Amino acid sequence: MKLSALQNNRRSNSFRGVSPLDSSVDGSIKSPAAIFWLVLHGLCCLISLVLGFRFSRLVFLLLFSSTTTTPPTNLFSTANSFTETLSLHTSSPPNLNLTPLISQNGVVTSSGVVVGRHGILIRPWPHPNPSEVMKAHRIIERVQEEQRIQFGIKNPRTIIVVTPTYVRTFQTLHLTGVMHSLMLVPYDLVWIVVEAGGKTSETASILAKSGLRSIIHIGFNQRMPSSWGERRTTENQMRLRALRVVREQKLDGILMFADDSNMHSMELFDEIQKVNYIGALSVGILVHSGKSDELSSVIVIQKKDEVVGEENPSMPIQGPACNSSGQLIGWHTFNSLPYERKSAIYIDDRAPVLPSKLEWSGFVLNARLLWKDAEDRPEWVKDLDAVDRNSEGFESPLSLLKDTSVVEPLGSCGRKVMLWWLRVEARADSKFPSGWIIDPPLEMTVPAKRTPWPDAPPELPPDVKVVNVEEHAEKRPTRTRSSRSKHRSKRKREARVAADVSAKHSVEN
Amino acid sequence: MLYIWINIGSAGDVLEDDPVGRLKVFVYELPSKYNKKILQKDPRCLTHMFAAEIFMHRFLLSSPVRTLNPEEADWFYTPVYTTCDLTPNGLPLPFKSPRMMRSAIQLISSNWPYWNRTEGADHFFVVPHDFGACFHYQEEKAIERGILPLLQRATLVQTFGQRNHVCLKEGSITIPPYAPPQKMQAHLIPPDTPRSIFVYFRGLFYDVGNDPEGGYYARGARASVWENFKDNPLFDISTEHPTTYYEDMQRAVFCLCPLGWAPWSPRLVEGVIFGCIPVIIADDIVLPFADAIPWEEIGVFVAEKDVPKLDTILTSIPPEVILRKQRLLANPSMKQAMLFPQPAQPGDAFHQILNGLARKLPHDKSIYLKPGQKVLNWTAGPGGDLKPW
Numbered sequence: 001m002k003l004s005a006l007q008n009n010r011r012s013n014s015f016r017g018v019s020p021l022d023s024s025v026d027g028s029i030k031s032p033a034a035i036f037w038l039v040l041h042g043l044c045c046l047i048s049l050v051l052g053f054r055f056s057r058l059v060f061l062l063l064f065s066s067t068t069t070t071p072p073t074n075l076f077s078t079a080n081s082f083t084e085t086l087s088l089h090t091s092s093p094p095n096l097n098l099t100p101l102i103s104q105n106g107v108v109t110s111s112g113v114v115v116g117r118h119g120i121l122i123r124p125w126p127h128p129n130p131s132e133v134m135k136a137h138r139i140i141e142r143v144q145e146e147q148r149i150q151f152g153i154k155n156p157r158t159i160i161v162v163t164p165t166y167v168r169t170f171q172t173l174h175l176t177g178v179m180h181s182l183m184l185v186p187y188d189l190v191w192i193v194v195e196a197g198g199k200t201s202e203t204a205s206i207l208a209k210s211g212l213r214s215i216i217h218i219g220f221n222q223r224m225p226s227s228w229g230e231r232r233t234t235e236n237q238m239r240l241r242a243l244r245v246v247r248e249q250k251l252d253g254i255l256m257f258a259d260d261s262n263m264h265s266m267e268l269f270d271e272i273q274k275v276n277y278i279g280a281l282s283v284g285i286l287v288h289s290g291k292s293d294e295l296s297s298v299i300v301i302q303k304k305d306e307v308v309g310e311e312n313p314s315m316p317i318q319g320p321a322c323n324s325s326g327q328l329i330g331w332h333t334f335n336s337l338p339y340e341r342k343s344a345i346y347i348d349d350r351a352p353v354l355p356s357k358l359e360w361s362g363f364v365l366n367a368r369l370l371w372k373d374a375e376d377r378p379e380w381v382k383d384l385d386a387v388d389r390n391s392e393g394f395e396s397p398l399s400l401l402k403d404t405s406v407v408e409p410l411g412s413c414g415r416k417v418m419l420w421w422l423r424v425e426a427r428a429d430s431k432f433p434s435g436w437i438i439d440p441p442l443e444m445t446v447p448a449k450r451t452p453w454p455d456a457p458p459e460l461p462p463d464v465k466v467v468n469v470e471e472h473a474e475k476r477p478t479r480t481r482s483s484r485s486k487h488r489s490k491r492k493r494e495a496r497v498a499a500d501v502s503a504k505h506s507v508e509n
Numbered sequence: 510m511l512y513i514w515i516n517i518g519s520a521g522d523v524l525e526d527d528p529v530g531r532l533k534v535f536v537y538e539l540p541s542k543y544n545k546k547i548l549q550k551d552p553r554c555l556t557h558m559f560a561a562e563i564f565m566h567r568f569l570l571s572s573p574v575r576t577l578n579p580e581e582a583d584w585f586y587t588p589v590y591t592t593c594d595l596t597p598n599g600l601p602l603p604f605k606s607p608r609m610m611r612s613a614i615q616l617i618s619s620n621w622p623y624w625n626r627t628e629g630a631d632h633f634f635v636v637p638h639d640f641g642a643c644f645h646y647q648e649e650k651a652i653e654r655g656i657l658p659l660l661q662r663a664t665l666v667q668t669f670g671q672r673n674h675v676c677l678k679e680g681s682i683t684i685p686p687y688a689p690p691q692k693m694q695a696h697l698i699p700p701d702t703p704r705s706i707f708v709y710f711r712g713l714f715y716d717v718g719n720d721p722e723g724g725y726y727a728r729g730a731r732a733s734v735w736e737n738f739k740d741n742p743l744f745d746i747s748t749e750h751p752t753t754y755y756e757d758m759q760r761a762v763f764c765l766c767p768l769g770w771a772p773w774s775p776r777l778v779e780g781v782i783f784g785c786i787p788v789i790i791a792d793d794i795v796l797p798f799a800d801a802i803p804w805e806e807i808g809v810f811v812a813e814k815d816v817p818k819l820d821t822i823l824t825s826i827p828p829e830v831i832l833r834k835q836r837l838l839a840n841p842s843m844k845q846a847m848l849f850p851q852p853a854q855p856g857d858a859f860h861q862i863l864n865g866l867a868r869k870l871p872h873d874k875s876i877y878l879k880p881g882q883k884v885l886n887w888t889a890g891p892g893g894d895l896k897p898w
Contacts, residue, residue, distance in 0.1 A: 113673075113728075113792045113793050115648050115649055115652065116649075116725070117725055118724055118725075118728040118729040118730075118813075119729055120723050120724060120729040120732040120733050120736060121729065121737075121814065121817050122733065122736045122737060122817065123737055123817035126737060127740075128741045128743065128820055129820070129821070132820055132821060132824040132825075133743060133824075135825070136707050136743050136820075136823070138828070139707070139762065139824065139826075139828050139831060140704065140705060140762060142828040142831075142832070143704050143762055143828075143835070144703040144704060146832055146835075147700070147701055147704065148701065148703075150700075150701075151701035
């Protein structure tokens with residue numbers, strides 16, 4: 001590129017006169033000869049116009065170059081090949097084959113590469129071969145794997161993920177999200193799923209789709225309560241139950257807490273490999289009001305003994321706070337004061353759902369800290385049984401520590417947010433088809449008031465039309481297109497999703 | 510008594526040979542109109558891809574291989590900056606270079622006896638222009654002129670290299686074009702950034718100014734790459750000038766290095782520095798330091814006629830071979846050999862040039878001419894060259 005840019009300005013008028021003919025043309029030419037050349041040149045120009053390439057150069061070079069050795073047999077084939085476009089465009093006009101070199105031994109070696117005009121080789125089928133594309137992707141994968149081996153984490157440890165869940169409308173939505181994140185993790189994984197209300201086949205069928213090798217599905221005997229405060233307690237107890245499993249089975253690795261409605265970035269799993277005993281991450285808190293507008297905003301930084309408040313129109317973050325040398329000095333927690341009266345208490349309140357002061361998901365533990373009688377357990381860790389006498393659960397993993405200053409801040413000291421906390425649930429009485437399979441198929445369809453299809457019949461009467469069962473394939477009222485208004489179906493199985501997700505859609509209408 | 514000297518190199522790797530002690534170079538003191546004044550007129554010469562001639566001069570002036578006693582010198586260096594007459598756009602004009610070189614040689618032959626002793630056979634010159642000592646940017650004209658007759662016996666250190674070509678004489682040392690080391694260092698990204706681009710190229714495919722229909726520029730190879738692969742998702746090729754050019758190369762597995770108007774290109778250097786496997790599309794090209802660097806094992810060579818099958822060729826390379834090439838590219842001595850750092854560092858391109866010169870020693874006795882014997886024809890060449898500079 002650069003080289004050609006180099007040549008740009010200098011080749012303005014010297015380019016056409018490259019053939020050896022020109023050196024003999026300018027000089028002593030008498031006028032009849034000049035006229036003759038002019039006429040011939042004009043003729044060749046006309047022919048070129050018709051044929052589409054520089055015919056004159058061809059003829060001149062053929063007639064007048066004395067050292068050419070390339071056979072002119074392909075002259076006629078070039079004339080023909082220009083009319084067909086299907087075949088390979090290999091026009092090989094006579095090239096200026098130059099005087100052969102004489103090397104030092106006196107042996108004549110001619111250049112294999114000729115100077116002059118070459119054809120632009122284009123293959124007839126331009127599209128890539130799909131099997132080659134697959135091979136290329138495999139090559140890229142192998143290269144990236146090698147890069148990970150060389151520059152990535154050495155000796156990666158197993159990640160133990162603890163997720164409390166229960167069956168409800170949004171379970172599939174949330175759990176699938178977490179599941180897909182976990183399926184992408186390049187390290188060994190053990191997923192402990194604790195289900196409130198006992199093990200169900202709904203959850204089991206979702207988990208079975210993951211293809212993850214070790215999933216421990218535990219049932220928890222209580223049902224999930226409907227108020228957020230009590231839910232928090234139940235979730236803590238469920239997590240504790242999972243910790244007991246780790247303790248009993250002596251699972252080794254890095255323990256992390258993935259609530260099913262949270263969002264995780266892939267870099268999170270690389271970052272937690274760095275933890276020694278207990279680490280803390282920054283969690284982005286997505287708290288949204290019941291209306292579909294602004295997100296909440298206050299961050300309170302709590303240093304050891306001071307309380308400093310700041311108003312920031314940005315997302316609140318919970319996590320470790322460090323001083324300039326990277327040591328942990330305190331915590332950013334969630335300030336719930338602005339939400340005093342406005343927070344949701346029951347799951348279907350149209351109000352912000354608030355996190356607790358420090359969420360579990362922001363902590364990462366070395367699983368050995370939970371084992372009974374581990375020899376290399378440091379003294380600042382309390383034994384699990386000692387802390388949890390009544391199986392009531394505890395607020396955060398910090399309760400396991402005698403001294404919270406040993407927590408290691410991860411994610412460049414909390415500056416990188418790799419996980420987001422959110423709580424969105426459907427109404428308590430919302431129903432959904434089990435397994436999200438509509439069976440037997442819906443019998444009724446209702447025409448949309450505003451349909452995008454151009455050939456749809458004009459405004460139909462608003463009463464319900466009964467359509468044949470076979471046509472259920474195309475008409476699924478559960479698909480909410482933004483152009484369709486909400487329709488009411490008489491079927492009980494229709495999920496009336498009252499959460500803000502659909503509210504947003506109706507706003508867009 | 511016969512003493513057998515065993516040269517214990519470092520693990521037998523030729524790249525790491527130390528030339529110090531193996532040769533002595535005498536640097537002629539030319540008037541500053543041949544070097545310093547030219548540079549003062551246009552300091553852009555220090556950053557363009559032909560800057561090797563200037564940096565070689567500076568390196569030799571302060572190198573331990575330099576000797577002030579010409580009697581003990583093995584090689585003689587003439588510091589004349591022939592590639593520093595730049596257009597407003599920054600492109601070097603070679604029209605005065607033959608006269609400049611001739612004038613320099615006339616000076617050294619009249620002021621010192623060493624030129625006439627061998628008629629230049631133990632002298633070396635750095636000619637980094639497009640076609641080396643043929644001093645023209647257009648290939649046909651360059652071939653017509655041939656290598657400057659006065660340099661017929663000297664060793665040429667040049668970037669141009671193509672087998673069986675007039676402008677590459679036997680015994681020349683091919684060097685990489687100059688690429689600014691600090692600028693490249695400044696754009697390094699973490700090595701664990703996954704390489705996700707399969708093939709990468711940025712540059713012209715058609716030189717619309719000089720060759721609008723295509724077919725002359727790059728012998729049609731670049732145009733062929735464009736026409737065949739512009740819609741192929743594996744090929745990230747375009748004519749843009751992105752600011753993230755260096756970073757993108759570090760995220761690519763293969764980097765195309767097709768010929769342009771001349772077969773060599775700084776892309777080769779950039780590919781080696783950034784660990785991107787160079788795909789060299791230039792028939793019969795002679796790559797830099799070919800006797801020290803195993804280019805066949807590092808890069809992929811594709812014949813110009815095979816360009817339509819480029820995707821087949823590249824995807825059919827087994828992954829182990831690709832990983833091996835990347836490992837070889839990651840070798841720091843390879844990267845060092847392609848660079849001209851200031852100040853010079855061991856193993857860099859300056860040292861490779863000296864190694865190359867050292868490998869040609871000792872000089873054959875036949876280069877020393879008898880007094881009065883003349884081999885070179887001082888009046889050969891086009892008439893314009895004979896005018897004084």
